[in-house]
Amino acid sequence: MIIQKSTNPRISSFDPENFSFGNTFIDHMIICEFEDGKWGDVKLVPYGQLPFSPAMMGVNYGQACFEGMKAYKDKDGKVFLFRPEKNFARINKSASRLAMPEVNEEMFLEGLKALVDMDRNWIPQGEGMSLYIRPLIFATEEALKARIANKYMFAIVATPAKSYYTEPVSVKISDFYSRAANGGVGSAKAAGNYAASFYPTKLAMEEGYDQIIWTDDSTHEYFEESGTMNVFVRINDTIYTPPTSEKILDGITRDSFIALANKRGIEMKIEPISVKTVVEAQKNGTLKEVWGVGTAVVTTVFQALGYKGEKLMLPKLSLEESFALTLQKDLVDIQTNKAEDPFGWRVLVEKNVLETV
Incomplete structure (x- = not known):
């Protein structure tokens, strides 16, 4: 993996009590390009704009899919992913259905862990707080031809998250x-x-x-x-x-x-x-x-x-009466390390990227 740390990190200006979900992005992202029938190097780079043409086939013909997942920080500052292997399997299922190249496990899981580790300080702590992560694959070939593209990008971006709907x-x-x-x-x-x-x-x-x-x-x-x-x-x-x-x-x-x-x-x-x-x-x-x-x-x-x-x-219904809210609490307690995880769903993100860069 090629790692390029941001020289102008924005984490110091991030207010975990006042941010906009979906519009506030962490300092880094993962990108990897597919060309000549194979994926290239996975790169962890500063978050920012990428140069694309309006003739990019993903825009014109819709070869694009994504995943949604989260990272959580417990009261001791440990960071966890939740069932990331399921997202890995599903993004490849989506890619296959859209005639796009599948990503391999190392690209997806190791890239994901490296990004979350690098920007773990962006993960807010507290009730309903998390880091929402968006892996995606899209066609980047510049061609106005209705066919399967020859060039693609795999990327992972992320945004701090809070409760989405607060009321019924x-x-x-x-x-x-x-x-x-x-x-x-x-x-x-x-x-x-x-x-x-x-x-x-x-x-x-x-x-x-x-x-x-x-x-x-x-x-x-x-x-x-x-x-x-x-x-x-x-x-x-x-x-x-x-x-x-x-x-x-x-x-x-x-x-x-x-x-x-x-x-x-x-x-x-x-x-x-x-x-x-x-x-x-x-x-x-x-x-x-x-x-x-x-x-x-x-x-x-x-x-x-x-x-x-x-x-x-x-x-x-109250929490005690509601199956929905009871099951939600069971799930969130596992995700945030407040309860035992009998299913093996929680995946600890080790601290290692920052120490080796």
Whole structure:
């Protein structure tokens, strides 16, 4: 790995009590270029602009995918990643679906650890605080030709993070727009998936909702995801979540919630969830909770569902009553080293880069 430390670090001006998530970037980044059929050297360099042409194929033809993950700092200042091997596997799954070259484990995991170690002082401590990390792959070849590109870049950038949603949100159940279709790229973290979601979300927000629950493209009768999150539904004391498929992303937070629910002995059913079942459960009082999970948000509890012009309110539960909040606490306590990790999910980032540079 080639390491170039910043000569003008900005960490001294970083205020962990006052920063903007997604717009505040740490001092360094990882980059690696693919050309002539192979990846080159991994470089840890100062964060900054890169020279690209408007004819870059990733911009024109959408060959781009990414991951979302976090690093956490415990009360003693130790830094941990959470299940990074799952992100490594998923970015390669996405790259393969978009006909892009896969990255190797050393590039991804060692580059990730080196970056987090180098800029560990950027990781804020405290409730809801973390470092959000964005690995990505995109086509960089300069050519206006609708074909598989020959040049790519793998990069990792990161931004300090705090709680995403602080209050319960209202979501609209979509009866027209869908996030993904059969045979499409719904199971990949393709950049275009997010672009396509913005317009329907904008329409929902104009109706007074914060997000959308996406339904299937053929009938709009079944839940798939919610916004950029996997979705869970609790009816009585049973939790339901749709099975992953070529239309539903295999979320790492989703997988963790399922494991934690099983550990607690909560009945967990991975099966299709019909809109009709959820609406009927709300009407008869058996619908207890609906929530979304994802890396950035961890958990977002829904306070209301919009459907066919009606706003269906959900119960407001305490931490002790809520499965969503209980499982969220179980997860965050593991991530932040406040609890034992029986699953082996937590990965310590050793201090070594700064000592060898």
